[in-house]
Amino acid sequence: MNNTCPKTPERERKDAFLFAKNFFKNPLRNASITPSSVFAGHAMMQGIDFSKIHTVMELGPGTGVFTTELVKKCALNTKIVLVELEKSYVENLRRKFGARVTVENANAQLLDTLLLKHGISKLDLLISGLPFFEEAINDRLLASIKKQTDTGTIFRFFTYMPPVVKRIYKNLPIRKTAFVLRNIPPLWIYGVN
Template identity: 50%
Template sequence: MREKVLFLKNFFRNPLRNASVIPSSKASSKAMLKGIDFNRVSVVVELGPGNGVFTREIIKTVTADTKIIVFELEPTYINLLQNKFGDRITLVNKSAHLLSETLEELGIDKVDVIISGLPFLKGDIKQKTDEAICQLTRRGTIYRFFTYMPGIMKNVYKELPIEKKYFELRNIPPLWVYGIN
């Protein structure tokens, strides 16, 4: 219950960054990971995990030696994620637009999967994040993100070669999973 209250507080504090009043459902977590062969995955990057709903499902799905790198800006989520997942994740308190530079700093040259819970981005941050994602997906990285508004999302991400993967009705509100590869 505390996490739901925290999520709601963060929504009211910054609705553009925390784009929902409640965390995503377990069903949506499964939809985000559906169709990915995690037996062949050694590095997962999660962008904007919030309270870690997708992170929990990632940890349950990957092998024990899979590296999980999580990018989160909100300080209250940083503490929550660290307490929940400890050293099972590498927690990065940076914006997603610094993805390429951060992976280089961490000595990671190949990412197998990117799972994104980011809201719509704008300006330079969006451009740099999109460029990093495009660069990685051209080298085989699988990218998944969700939206509650596919019509708007298609205009916002028209530069990316995204395609609809799944629709998940068992979430409030229902969501669509899109991705590359």
């Protein structure tokens, strides 16, 4: 039914190796040595009514842990756009998900431009896997996220460092939606709407 690469131990090993390689190459861009767990993927999607989701954008999908959950839960006609800066992830995502998603090799700060490019005036769901560093989540991106959430877009993101969340997202009405202990390292999921 969906157009994804089958999940196999070999695929998981390749993804883990790619993730670790990118962590050592640029730890500020890849904030963890391992991809998020399937438990984090499930928790990221909890509480979302996917029958009402028609447009999705995922920022920083990495190896596609959250994307896998999106593809499983979204209707086949749901437009899913992935925005990834790291070229090795882009190639991996295209291979894994094929025509089921559109993968943009771009900076997440171009959110508004990418929405225009894809003819999306309002997102139903915005997922972020971006690291919590000032250069990744800057004022331009925050303004774009706020503009979307002000119109009802569901926004979900995770962090390994909850104190940082309140400082960075101080202008958004964020709330904790989950804590995932079965992840290395454990993580907190937050959301708006």
